[in-house]
Amino acid sequence: MQPTPRRIWASLAVTLFAVTPAAAQDAAAGKTAFNKCRACHEAEADRNKVGPSLLGVVGRTAGTLESFESRYSPAMKEAGSGGLVWDEENLTAYLRDPKGFIPGNKMAFAGLKDDAEIANVIAYLKADPKP
Numbered sequence: 001m002q003p004t005p006r007r008i009w010a011s012l013a014v015t016l017f018a019v020t021p022a023a024a025q026d027a028a029a030g031k032t033a034f035n036k037c038r039a040c041h042e043a044e045a046d047r048n049k050v051g052p053s054l055l056g057v058v059g060r061t062a063g064t065l066e067s068f069e070s071r072y073s074p075a076m077k078e079a080g081s082g083g084l085v086w087d088e089e090n091l092t093a094y095l096r097d098p099k100g101f102i103p104g105n106k107m108a109f110a111g112l113k114d115d116a117e118i119a120n121v122i123a124y125l126k127a128d129p130k131p
Helices: 005-019 027-036 066-071 074-081 088-096 115-126
Strands: none
Touching: 027 115, 088 115
């Protein structure tokens, strides 16, 4: 049986829905998953570590946290000056493959590979106050 265009589009829609950040969105699970990030990041104001504080990162232009500005890699600053804003789509791509998304950035972490875990971390970063 030949797939119809309607079936192809329906299949594509299901596939896209399954891998978008909206697929999970569980801030409590994201708080647990964020533990993988805590060696280098906090999600509290003015709590920079090796990496910048991620409080308020959703909606922020890349490489612009004032209290961390002098420590960003040239690649991250260039991404920000090129207009990269940390929305859900960009955060998803970055968290999946930091070096692939912004080559030359300083983040040593290889990335999160589970789409639901990525979506949950983003939900946690968006939550205010932190659960």
